[in-house]
Amino acid sequence: MHLGRAFSYLGEAASAHQARLKRAFQRVFEQARECDAVLIAGDLFDSPAVRRMWTAFALEVIADSRLPTIVIPGNHDPAGQHPFRDCTLPANLHFVAETGRVRLRALDLEVVACPAGDAARWAAALRRDPNGAPCQVALMHGSMPSIGSTGDIQPSWIEASALDYVALGDWHSPQEWTRGQTVCWYSGAPEMILPRQRLPATICLVEWLHGSPVRVSHAITGEARFPDGATDGVLEWDVSAAVDVQSLFQALRARLSSETVATVRLVGRWNAEEPLDVPTLWEQLQPHCLWLEVQTAYQTGTLQPRTPFESLLVQLAQEYGTQTPPQADLYREAAQLCLHLLRGGRL
């Protein structure tokens, strides 16, 4: 959840997004009304130093739900400094600060809690207890291996655990790590924490029926959205048809709202008379959405060399053009294309 996050990168939209985060947390418990328990896999709070109002808010929502709720510390809210440490907790809240098992007898449910910072004890704890509850799940906060990181959780532990389900926390986008008979997911954050995560944000609804594998579905809890027409969060926009900057601004603005998280990639050829100043375009569009990045991958009239390497390319093209005049235009076009591609443009 990252409750209490400052969202300073959102500028003036930060406080509105903090309110969105609160609504997402309430939506988690609305979604859970038909459920037996809520599992929160760490980083409920963004830091140990969140203001008291955030702790009070979380406790109130959890208490009002009356649902058995299990919370473990994450790397943002580690056990030794967790905001719940000094609080009087409602009876339905089980805050588990150390690796260990929690049995909810009324539910035939047993939870292996694996809080952040306690990784040395996880591998041994992730075991099905033959004398334990019919439904046995784990709740962990840490990283699976990814590019550039070995992770503190090993995928092989999942299958070896023989548990029914492993609920992972830390990554902001939902991702499946099911191995063997053990279903396993990163639920993802219930609202946008950083722009590069899957949106709209969701939670995992986990259904366990005796004797059959766990079934997982996803319920939307977040309000932040990519713009309509975006693919993997990127809205590709052909600037060829724009007659001026104003018409481009109007067309893009129509795709944005206060909930839009937009990466706009400008492609095609800029044909208008006036130059396209992208930083200014960004400044004008940014107040109309939650977060905006404008990537430039469009072509313009004539590009001027800006680096020694680009100068060399243009110079060589001119020399070849002088030597074989019929092909001068071809060389000039090739040099322009080189500059365009060197600057991140696309064909």
Ligand SMILES: [Mn+2]
């Ligand atoms: Mn984390």
